[in-house]
Amino acid sequence: xxxxxxxxTHLIKTRGQQVxxxxxxxxxxxxVSWYQQALGQGPxxxxxYYEEExxxxxxxxxxxxxxxxxxxxxxxxxxxxxLGDSALYLCASSLPFYEQYFGPGTRLTVT
Amino acid sequence: xxxxxxxEKLLSVFKGAPVELKCNYSYSGSPELFWYVQYSRQxxxxxxxxxxxxxxxxxxxxxxxxxxxxxxxxxxxxxxDSAMYYCALEFKAAGNKLTFGGGTRVLVKP
Numbered sequence: 001x002x003x004x005x006x007x008x009t010h011l012i013k014t015r016g017q018q019v020x021x022x023x024x025x026x027x028x029x030x031x032v033s034w035y036q037q038a039l040g041q042g043p044x045x046x047x048x049y050y051e052e053e054x055x056x057x058x059x060x061x062x063x064x065x066x067x068x069x070x071x072x073x074x075x076x077x078x079x080x081x082x083l084g085d086s087a088l089y090l091c092a093s094s095l096p097f098y099e100q101y102f103g104p105g106t107r108l109t110v111t
Numbered sequence: 112x113x114x115x116x117x118x119e120k121l122l123s124v125f126k127g128a129p130v131e132l133k134c135n136y137s138y139s140g141s142p143e144l145f146w147y148v149q150y151s152r153q154x155x156x157x158x159x160x161x162x163x164x165x166x167x168x169x170x171x172x173x174x175x176x177x178x179x180x181x182x183x184x185x186x187x188x189x190x191x192d193s194a195m196y197y198c199a200l201e202f203k204a205a206g207n208k209l210t211f212g213g214g215t216r217v218l219v220k221p
Binding site for chain 1: 115117154155156157160197199207208209210211212213214
């Protein structure tokens with residue numbers, strides 16, 4: 001089991017563009033959470049998906065949206081990118097209320 | 112709202128010396144607290160959680176509800192302990208959302 005995988009590894013976008021990040025959970029996990037980690041800070045919770053529905057959401061604008069597929073993989077979409085969206089985006093998977101396992105992250109740079 | 116504070120950005124200690132990473136939290140409910148570690152070029156991983164009361168890699172952490180603290184300690188630091196450490200609080204009200212502190216970089220010098 002490769003654990004949690006994320007793609008792409010790195011991404012460079014221009015302000016105003018849209019981006020989609022992808023996450024495949026660890027085998028057997030059905031819950032996916034997304035976090036944003038700005039440089040020099042701890043991860044911040046964006047939202048969590050379970051049974052293809054958003055179960056909980058952090059303090060992020062509606063420009064951040066997500067989706068979970070029947071195979072439990074997930075996408076994070078960010079519209080109208082701002083310079084401040086530059087960060088490492090982490091995906092974590094788990095069984096409900098169990099330990100979260102993190103992926104390696106996607107480094108997004110907005111220019 | 113829940114909040115986690117790690118007051119030290121950097122801790123530098125010599126090998127064999129004790130190390131203590133501070134973590135304070137604010138939360139109105141009954142907290143579940145964790146320490147995560149990120150070694151160089153590796154992904155974030157769970158080090159220990161307060162409910163298990165385990166000692167992992169020689170590290171221990173005690174939850175002090177009176178002082179709202181969850182400090183991480185190791186009596187004899189090793190060079191392989193050099194890493195980024197994050198304290199996190201779990202909010203179970205709807206899912207298991209984690210709130211992280213800003214992190215402490217530990218550098219163990221030979």
